[in-house]
Structure formats: C-alpha cells, structure tokens
Amino acid sequence: APAVADALSETIERTLVLVKPDGVRRGLSGEILRRVEAKGYTLAAVQLLDATPELLAAHYAEHEGKPFFAPLVDFMLSGPILAVVAEGQGVIPGFRSLAGATDPTAAAPGTIRGDLGRDWGLKVQQNLVHGSDSPESAAREIALWFPGL
Numbered sequence: 001a002p003a004v005a006d007a008l009s010e011t012i013e014r015t016l017v018l019v020k021p022d023g024v025r026r027g028l029s030g031e032i033l034r035r036v037e038a039k040g041y042t043l044a045a046v047q048l049l050d051a052t053p054e055l056l057a058a059h060y061a062e063h064e065g066k067p068f069f070a071p072l073v074d075f076m077l078s079g080p081i082l083a084v085v086a087e088g089q090g091v092i093p094g095f096r097s098l099a100g101a102t103d104p105t106a107a108a109p110g111t112i113r114g115d116l117g118r119d120w121g122l123k124v125q126q127n128l129v130h131g132s133d134s135p136e137s138a139a140r141e142i143a144l145w146f147p148g149l
C-alpha cells in the first residue's frame, strides 16, 4: 500500500484555483466548482476569504509595475474570494484549459471565461477565475492561500 500511495503522490498534481470576487458576487461559485469536479478533479481544500493587500502583492508579484496591477489588486479586494486546492493528474494545465483565455471576450465557448465572462469595459479584466500556471507557481500560491496545508 505505501508503494501505491507513493506512486500516486508523484503523479497527482495540485493547483490553486480562485473564484475571483466577480464570480462569487455573480453566484457562479457552484457552477465553477461543478466544472472542476465534472472534469474529474478532486477538491482538496476550499475556503471563502477576504484577501489582503499583502497577500495579493505576493500572489501577483510577477505583475507588479504593470498598468493593470493597481486595478487588479482593487478588484481582488472588492469582495470575498473562494480559494480552492484542486488535485488530479494534469490539473495545472487542465484547469487553465477549463478556464480559457485571460481575456474573457476572446475566451472560447466551452470554457469558464468564454461561457460566463465578458469584457465589462473596466480597467482590469474581470475574468472569474485564477489558476496556477506551473508546478512552481502552484506550490508557491498554495502556500500563500493555505498556509496550514
């Protein structure tokens, strides 16, 4: 049994999914989690929380200095966020694929952003979800949002 568990933990990836404040506000949390689970991913942790400027500065460190950084932080502070650790084989690229392109207007039908999002003409793209973009980002982001995990 330990050998099986070891083999599983080597292949089962984890990613950080955030349902951003627009998704929570619009009542889409359930629909978004439904799509994650329907794909066959497992929810390892779920928490509704209010972000802080410090948490967001760390989470979005790669975007500091870009024109959309301040509006992005304001947007992410505008309401509660549903933070989720999802796991499954290939979940990091797999959830990015479910989410669709960053720009919700350009995102393909069938994706979360393509089906449920559109450009609201605001300073930042309100695109419903975040998903980690690499194993390194996933480990870093899960540690930020779920320090106890």
Ligand code: GDP
Binding pocket: 063, 068, 072, 101, 102, 122, 123, 124, 125, 126, 127, 129, 130, 131, 133
């Ligand atoms: P993601 O990984 O697909 O979420 O995209 P990025 O990591 O590149 O950007 C982080 C977030 O910043 C995105 O999800 C959008 O909410 C916002 N954003 C990114 N690029 C732009 C942009 O060019 N213009 C605007 N207005 N917002 C952006």
Ligand code: MG
Binding pocket: 133
């Ligand atoms: Mg990103």
